[in-house]
Amino acid sequence: MLGFLTARQAGLDDPLRLRRAESTRRVLSLKLNPDRDVDRIHGNGINTIDIEAIEGRYMLSGGADGVIVIYDLENYSGKPQYTCKAVCTVGRSSQNVHKFSVETVQWYPYDTGMFVSSSFDKTMKVWDTETLKPAEVFEFEGNVYSHHLSPIARKHSLIAVGTKNPKIQLCDLKSGSRIHVLQGHRAEVLSVRWSPRYEHILATASADSKVKVWDVRRASGSLFTLDQHSGDKSKASSEAVNTAHNGRVNGLCFTGDGLYLLTTGTDDRMRLWNSATGENTLVNYGKVCNDSRKRLQFTVSRGCSPEFVFVPCGSSIAVYALHTGELVTMLRGHYNNVDCCEFHPDYQELYSGGKDCNILAWVPVLRASDVEEELHCANTGAAGQSSVNPAFQDAWSDED
């Protein structure tokens, strides 16, 4: 650490290096922190969360009971103890609330004044954050599994929507209408993702175990379909041609730079693909438990030097090194299946929601004070520590 600091001071290193090293260290020390709580608003499982990209302050969450909550993550109290307050809620009492489970929520990438939510009640609503009323409602024929707004799009404001219908709908926020349909899948589309690198590139994952990458400017069809065997015909049986997984593909995630694409499927596998060529990089993550019938929301760290993947795995969250496939750690804290997790790039915090109605904040645990420091305040600190936390003391009775 000191070496990094001196190198930074001397201007030897790129400032990015220090930043990367520090954020990597923080990510590696992610723990369930008793100081950070998130209000329990949801009375049912939490399907999706999203943290806005502008300030990194507000977090959206959508529950299986149709409730949408906005939390304030910023701690201005000055104490380490902080409970993330729910700023506002679209509760059951609201007339505009989704009737059924909310599957996806997403902030408008450029402004917190708007967010989009889609639900199993076959609608997608565009909300005004101030009034908490839908500005626009799109209705579909089937349950909406997933939608996504391009985080970098400047030339279009399209929302890709994956529904029970195999056709992918593109809705334009400008006109408020469905303008385009992408055909090619044969089963419901469980997840859609825009590339963070090219604004017209869209990846879609479907229950027919295929993942297609589209250029929305091209009308004729998809650019390519991800193939787990990379076109090697000898390995693939006839029906497994051009499939990304041997089961439903229910999770999609681009890496921060958009160069790689991660997919998860119900075959308990996670695969890393080169998003430019569609080639399977054959990174082995081992078994990633996944029996969700809906979309699985997982995330990738940003700004670390080996990047990490956070993927829900049963009732815990598995942390893998992205390129080596090494399991770094398992974050265990939920008491039921975890459905979604979201990485906060600014503070290297991780938020996860699960079927046990909890949103847990995984906060880096700062290193314990050094020995010198402890010696320095030995008289006060130690006593204070013990008085603060009597629960941490052993209580061996003498007669035992």
Next chain:
Amino acid sequence: MELSQRDRLSKLVEELTTSGQPQLNQDKMKEIKKICKVSNDCIDHLYHLVMSQLNQEHSEIRLSAFQITSELFSRSHHFRMLLVDNFQEFLELTVETDSDQPLPPPKEVARKLRSLAIQTVQSWQASYGTAYKKLALGYHFLKQVKKVDFQDAEARTVAERRREEERQRRMERIYKERVETACRDMEELQQEIEATLTEMESCMKLLFPEFSLTDIQTVNSSPSHSVPANHCPSGDEQPCCSRDLRDDRTGEGSREEKTNCGTGKKGGEDEGMTEEKGGKRNDGEEEKGKGKKERREVEGEEEEEEEDEEGSIEEEEEETFDEDLFIRNSGLISHSYSLDLNLNPGFHLKETEDNEVVVSTVIDLHRLITTKHLPAVQGWVQVFTKAGAEQQLLRRALDLKRSLEAALQKHKELHIDYKTRVRRVMKATDGEDDDEDDDFDEVPEKEGYEPHIPEHLRADYGLDPSPSTSAAPVTRKPTAKRPAALPPQPLSSSSSRCLKRLTEEEQDPTCAAATLRVLRQTLPLHAESSSSTDPSSSQSSSDQKPVDAPVVPFGLDLYYWGQEQPNAGKIIKAASQHQFWVPCEVEEEVENEQLLAESRSRYISFPGSFTPVTHHCRAPLGNGKLCQRQDRLKCPFHGRIVPRDQDGRPFRQEDRLREEQEERRRREEQPDWRDAELMRDIEAATGENLSSDRVRKGKKKKFPNLSDLKLNANTSRSRLEKKVFNKSTVRRVAQVMSKADRRKHEKFSNQFNYALN
């Protein structure tokens, strides 16, 4: 951490968890704590041990492990860290948060574990919830997602009280309804019951004038009554006798009929019956005289036997015979005499022709009371007492009950000898007979064939001595050929009835009489082998021979018996069926010697006759008895059957030698001093291993203190399952079904409309 500590910990944890006790052993727990106090490594080790025990599929193990956990949780921070880190699994294993993994049996312990775990988690949350985040999360998870009611302890009492009240109210309502219905029933039935009682009373008065329902209470206390026998006015010359008893025995207990001494008795009985059934009296007239003669012969014997058997009615019996003698001697049936009878236990009433109607009414009433009225009244009493109804109702019901019981008691006191109307009416009332004559000793049903019956007891068995009398009518012939000393016996109606019954029984293969008949036909008479006391027996056996002659089915040889068969053995060859086209030289008839011989001969297969085994194995058993197996040649346990004395030693020298040899060999294999229990005792005393385990049979249960889970599985369902889902059964069924399929396939496979299904 030292290895010894490690081992000690493992051992202690295993002992504690497999003790099966609801509470932990405090000494062992203290030792664990002492070890754990030393270092965190020990706690690590203990944590893993406890978790592995918590994973066992046995709630008692889990409960004990949980108790260890809670002991340590309150003491060690390190342990808390470890446990809270894996709190999900812990909750799954103790609180049953995952419905896919229910708590293992036994059920009560599982329930206890669950409630204890919930309470403990709550207390942990109270004291450590703020410090251990996951503990708090788990608590909230239980509270909000699993909806566990932590205030159970307090809430339960309230809820329970409410539930209890509700139940009480419901029960009250039910009781009220029941009381009402019972009341209504009682109103309806009371008159009927009273009428029944009156009827009963008057019947009894008719039967027994001095015996009324009112003095029932006094009847019991009074020692004995001297009552004039009621048969005097009826003119029946026989007082109550053991006829019914004997009938009963000949019907049920008859095993053996040997000598002819009982014939006379039969005749005697028959006489009584003749009187009852006057219609059939005529045909038995002449035989009756002979029967009486016979009876005189057997008189003494019979008396003896009666003395042997019934002390209680002995007196009357004698009187019976005295009286019989009187009748026989005087030759006239007096209408004027009266008899004083001493009835020791109470009264004896005999059903006669005259009081038959009354008695049958009494029977009907008795049945009505026992089957209908008394249960109804008892039900009312029960309902009233349970529901706490008004005293008046209860008293009325009790009064009714008392009077009914009194009537029954009196009926019992009367000791009415019912006629065997069972067969006459219907078989269904068979049981009643037994109820009525409960003053007779129950004679245990004899099993098997008893060849040796003392002479004086033979009649006791109620047996017809001659095998022929009771045999089927076909075999009646030999009876007629009896020596003149025994003239043809009376064929009165009752004896024929008796016979008929016997024959019926003989037809029934399950009945003892059937076996008896087989025996009688096959075995040479016992009397023959023993010193023949009566000459007739040997004679009768020679008479029996024609019966033994084989009966052959009718055949051609019998048809042509003694005739010359005209064209036997000739085969007519018709080489061609053509009308006029005949081959030139054809011998139309061929003589076949063999065929000829066959038509005159007959094959008779002679497999021999079945002889039942009469001997026992009689090898000495371990418990001092002799082996009672009746095998023909070889006992499966003791080898060849050899003659033995009463101690079970073989008579013959070589047999004795052989047995001794075998004994010696066995002793060499397993020396006496190596008795398994003795060895174990020695081992326990000396601490040395003498390899007594070698002889220990069966697998010892690993943890004897835990309740056996498999034991509960022994239900009728599981037993059936064992049978039905038996591998061989399933295979057999599958085989049969596939065979049926294949047959169908073979038959119809080329017809497309069958081929599809």
